[in-house]
Amino acid sequence: MDGTQQFIGEIEAFCARQGMAESTFGFRAANDGKFVSRLRNGRRVTTATVDKVRAFIAAHGQSGGDALPGTPGNGAPEGVADVPMKAPTTTRGPSPLSALEKQRAFRFYDNRQKYLLFVHTCGEKWVVADRVGMELAHLQVTPPALRVFDAGMGDGTVLIRALRQMHRRFPTVPFYVVAKEISLEDVRLSLEKMPDRFFEHPAMVFVVTNLYYSEAPSLMPRNVSAAASLNWREVALSGNTAHEFERQITELQHELAEGWKVHASGKTGNPLYDRPSVLILYREDHKVLLDQVIPRPGQARGQYDLIIASQPFRARMPLAFKVDKVLKPLAEALAPGGRMLTVYSHGRDPGLRIIQRIWPNENPFLHDRHQLLHHMKEKLGRQHRDLTFKAYADKRAIFRYQMHTLPTEIGDNIGTSTLLAAWNAAIYVAQIEDERLQDVMGDLRYLQATRDVLQEFGGLWFLDESFVVTRRRH
Known part of the structure; x- marks a missing residue:
């Protein structure tokens, strides 16, 4: 044995x-x-x-x-x-x-149980999608398509809600949507939501890739050997019903499993792709209309009218990493007139209060929008003088979302399931690793801390912070 x-x-x-x-x-x-x-x-x-x-x-x-x-x-x-x-x-x-033992543990966000519980018990995705909708009013479409890049698709909730708003505002405009996602499970969850989008908005090209932030906008790896092994898959969906589209997308599961294999980085523990992959979906009956929109290997135009960067980095990462590895390459991918919305956890909320009752000095939210934008200006300002960095006032930049609870759930006797959901949300947002949790899960002190905070505030809510980077029209 x-x-x-x-x-x-x-x-x-x-x-x-x-x-x-x-x-x-x-x-x-x-x-x-x-x-x-x-x-x-x-x-x-x-x-x-x-x-x-x-x-x-x-x-x-x-x-x-x-x-x-x-x-x-x-x-x-x-x-x-x-x-x-x-x-x-x-x-x-x-x-x-x-x-x-010689490998680094997988990053926090690979814990599927915590992630999915958080997504289904808290309204962050809904609120972020509404923020994306605010940016749509400022977009001016340049033919042949409205170009959108999602810098971390997750389970697709934000993107799908954004696509619905896009269709309402631009019902006849072709969409070119590129989504970056390293997690195979998230790719599957997102693709499950796409058939209805193809039915409502048939003039759409949807692309999902596992490439890095610096590679994904252009759909091409920087490394020559990686580019040579690029897994480029183009699928024209036949039929004209959501059911037919769903069936064909479901048949891609085996290919996805092969294309989205990962290994852990020896330096950070984050997942890295084994093979760079690009999957392109569009309706076959709109192929002629979308001919100028469908990307070709090595010829993808890496400029976008809207870039969605929702929780694109870990809060604890150094400032230089957040800007150099994530925000800088994304801002460089803005088209003239383009807008990039960045959203991340702010702290200073009841969720952090729960965490600090267990770990009094804990505060993983190290950098605010002013620090991030200042560093971005230093990195991008001289070469990209047409970029504008908008911090906005707190009233607009900082917004709140809540954990879903019934009015009767928060009282003298809060149910265990509600407490566990609240605790999970707090440790997920604060990005507390499993190894640290093990030291506090042996007794019920964490549940009492959660109960006290929920009763103090009448529920649980969190704060996100945001900023916008725009590129001037020529």
Whole structure:
């Protein structure tokens, strides 16, 4: 039995003794309800996580000890064999993570459970999409299409809502939409939403790519060898119904899985593409109309009328990284008259209050819009004198979004599910890594802190900050 199977066996034995569901175990031991299933599927975890889980088992799994809250007792439930469990020791055989010790952990945003729970319990995507809509009023279309670049598509919620607003304002204008996304799961979630867009707005070319920020606007890798291996896929969707488009997009799942393989960066732990990929979708019955819009390898015009940069970087990253690696190449991709909207977490809200009750000195929100724009001006000002950097007043630049709760949910007795959703949102926005969470998940102090803040403010809300960069028309 290898280290991974031995570790899984210890967990299974513990769950059998406690009469506990594996999902419950995963959440209590590792703050991840799918921890065990992910482990079986070869999930990357750290040695610190293994140690934390084994410590949890040791603390709660001794025969005759106190039962965990919500479990029937320490013995196995009736009808389930009492499986012997290997007690954890400080000296043991190879860890299931021994092969990964030399690798950096995946970045925070790769935790799908936290991300999806946040997206579905908070209204940030809705509010950001409304902010994008504010920029549409300032756009002037230059033939042959309105060109949009999404610098981090995510699950597609912001982009899809923006496309609906674009259709309302420009119902007959061809759209050229390029979306950057490294996550295969996010690409799938976004493509699931596209059939209705192709039905309502047939004159649209939609492109999704896993290229870096400096490469994605032009759809071409900078590295010669990477460019030679570019996976360029063009799909003309036949039919004229959303159902037909959905069926054809679904058939691309295997190709997507091959094209969106990633590996972890040895320096940052962030995912990097194994092979650069570009997927182009458009309606076959509009191919002639879109001939001047459909990109060709090496000939894509990397200039855009609207660039959406929603949460494009981690708050804790250095200022130089945020500007040099992300914001600068995006601003350079603006077409004359183009506008780039950048949105990121601001802090100074009840969400951060929850975090600071657990980690008093925690404040990951290091740079405001004035610092970012000042550094951008230094990097871009001389070469791009036609760029204008708009910080705006706080009333416009800083906006708020809330966690969805019923009016009756916030009171003297707040349900556990609401508390867990609020805690998840707070740690997601503050970008607290799993390794740090392990130290505070052993007791219920984090839930009490969450409850206190929700009762103090009558709910949970967060602040985002934004700014706009524009390029003058010639």
